[in-house]
Amino acid sequence: QQGVFNTIMKGVTVYVRDRTDDGELHGIIVYDSRIAKKPVTMMAERGVIVSGAKGPRVIMMNGNRQEVNDKDGSLSLLYFDRYSFDLSGATGSDQIRWREPRERFIGELFHPSPQDQWNAAKLRMEGHNRLAQPLQPLAFTLVALALFVAPAAPPSSGGAAGRRLTAMAVRLYPTFAGYLGRQFLLWCTNAFVALVFLIGLFDTIELLRRTSSETSVSLSVVIAMAMFKLPYLAEQAVPFAVLFGGMMAFWRLNRHHEVVVVRATGMSAWEFLMPVLLIALGIGIVEVTIYS
Secondary structure, eight states, X not given: OTTSEEEEETTEEEEEEEEOTTSOEEEEEEEEOSSXXXXXXXXXXXXXXXXXXXXXXXXXXXXXXXXXXXXXXXXXXXXXXXXXXXXXXXXXXXXXXXXXXXXXXXXXXXXXXXXXXXXXXXXXXXXXXXHHTTHHHHHHHHHHHHHHOOOOOOOOOOHHHHHHHHHHHHHHHHHHHHHHHHHHHHHHHHHXXXXXXXXXXXXXXXXXXXXXXXXXOOHHHHHHHHHHHHHHHHHHHHHHHHHHHHHHHHHXXXXXXXXXXXXXXXXOHHHHHHHHHHHHXXXXXXXXXXXX
């Protein structure tokens, strides 16, 4: 659990200021008192937990190791660029891992248990962010609309020609709404697949770079780590997929003058764009209620 002191096994207490999404630890403090007469304190700017043949260990970078001599009270200080601390004794611990805010249900975020009161603000922040997620695809769709759907004045409804155009618009609206909705959903799906592929590819390359010096980490392990992380990254990519998908869909409609033809019938922008907005809102709701 980041931000608090954690006793991971008897005699070993660890503090981590924060942890990034890719697992890197920042602001590490390790207090090792397993040898009561020779307690050791280690501090490092950053680090990462890796698995080895003898169990997990923390690789700490840019830090120091402090040890007090129990005989004369002198301090021994050792600066290091890289230091490995064994955690194999903690693998058999029966402690329950603290779940991150993004791993919890809505009810847990707004009604934290007494053990989570220290992180209540962080949990509520995640809850508010999750409730606002359905609005993100809708907002990104409006951005795409502002870029590619120019306002146009509808024709006058007076006269026989205006009445015929209005009647034609009423008859064609269900057909055009379905067509526009399919085009929008298709391009959003294409953009989502492309973004997820690129994100997964770059994340795998980054993991390969970070584990290149660890001979015990095989390619299959790196790919498995990337796959486990991919669903979370894919969730973050949904609003951008809606943005790029909407831009491509509206660009194609403008290129073939389909928007101009529909606007010429007297249909307002909000009328023919309503299916797109409903789909964007539906994507956000599905993302929060089912995918999350």
